[in-house]
Amino acid sequence: MKTVTFRQLRVFTEVARHLSFVRAAEALHLTPPAVTMQVKELESAIELPLFDREGRKVSLTTAGEYFLVYAKRLLSTLKEADDAMARFRKVESGVLSVGMVGTAKYFVPQLLARFRIEHPGIELKLQVGANREQLVALLQQGEVDLAIMGRPPREMATRAEPFAAHPHVFIAPPGHPVLAQGRTTLSELASYPLIAREPASGTRALMDRFFQEHRVELRIAMEMPSNETIKQAVMAGMGLSFLSLHTIGLELRCGLLELVHVENAPIVRTWNIVHMQSRLLSPAAEALRYFMLEHGEAHLAEHDRPWLGGRIDLNR
Structure with a gap:
């Protein structure tokens, strides 16, 4: 382990990130043979294989998964030291x-x-x-x-x-019946199917909390992990949705989406x-x-x- 270098650690973490020697080489502006050499030298220094290689398929070994945790920690500490010295300079x-x-x-x-x-x-x-x-x-x-x-x-x-x-708003496709109501209540809105972000999303957490605070039950038709996919689904008439206003400026300007005026909305964070x-x-x-x-x-x-x-x- 005494011969391990930070250069080897950087190369190793980049290969682990992409699970590809070629893509890691592109990210590091090195040649694939140079990346392969750095990894081989690292494996030789720790006397354990870090990657399983089957043709072009690359995966971390168990030892590689453990070593990745320490490699990231070491590189992070080096970055902190560099930042501290830069503050003095x-x-x-x-x-x-x-x-x-x-x-x-x-x-x-x-x-x-x-x-x-x-x-x-x-x-x-x-x-x-x-x-x-x-x-x-x-x-x-x-x-x-x-x-x-x-x-x-x-x-x-x-x-x-x-x-x-950071305002969050409800949206609908042009011509949707909810738009004819003018300002609508959350209870009325809940009668329409909603297209929501996945539970791990901050947008979803905010929407869930908004409905819970007003004691209204959600009617989620589908969940999607992408704002862009949700916008396309709403424009196709598959349901209403709740998104950050900052994600829909282009669609509002082009008339592809419209804001639904809901009581107590927009929700501003x-x-x-x-x-x-x-x-x-x-x-x-x-x-x-x-x-x-x-x-x-x-x-x-x-x-x-x-x-x-x-x-x-x-x-x-």
């Missing part, structure tokens, strides 16, 4: 890993593009969690420096700072920028944190204004 450069829930992908890239103009020395690496649970895992494992999400995790010590309002309290932020991460807190609210308020009639109070 006050250098705004290097790689910054940003995680976000899928719903945030509709506005975060525009904000990050503006951030890059102001901070050209920072290389941004984006990771999108399929749902809230996946993003929390990335944050806990040190895979991301900052996370952009709605409901911050309570199961671990984090610092969560709200930077913008907040977008938060989150990081682990146990980890020091690098100057690059601090720069992005300040940028989101300064510019995020105005950017999203501009997005929401045509549909909700103006600025939303974050303290609502």
Whole structure:
């Protein structure tokens, strides 16, 4: 183990992430033979095989699964040390890993593009969690420096700072009978089939809580793990749905979807920028944190204004 290098650990974790030597080589900007050599040297150093190889199929051995936990921990510790030293140097450069829930992908890239103009020395690496649970895992494992999400995790010590309002609305296809009613009650809405996100989703948790608070029983016709798939299903007339307003701006502008005006809606939560309290932020991460807190609210308020009639109070 004394001859193990951090370079070998990085190569190993990348192969484990993709379960492919070729894709890992592409991600690391190396040749496949170079990746294979690094893994072989690592396996030789620990005297155990880390991968099972059957043709092009690659999988972790039991030893490889255990070693991956420690490899990630070591790389995370090295990243923390590098960030701590960067704070002393006050250098705004290097790689910054940003995680976000899928719903945030509709506005975060525009904000990050503006951030890059102001901070050209920072290389941004984006990771999108399929749902809230996946993003929390990335944050806990040190895979991301900052996370952009709605409901911050309570199961671990984090610092969560709200930077913008996050409205959630009910939607229907044009011409749906519920639209003719004008403003409708939640009980009336519940008589129609609803297309919902999967239970691990923050959007689903918010919808479930909204119905429970008003003592109305949900009628879920189907569950889908993707905002895009849900939008297509609603446009096809398969049911109503409940989504973040930030996911449907294009469809509203094009008249493909319409807002359902429901009593006590929209439900307004907040977008938060989150990081682990146990980890020091690098100057690059601090720069992005300040940028989101300064510019995020105005950017999203501009997005929401045509549909909700103006600025939303974050303290609502």
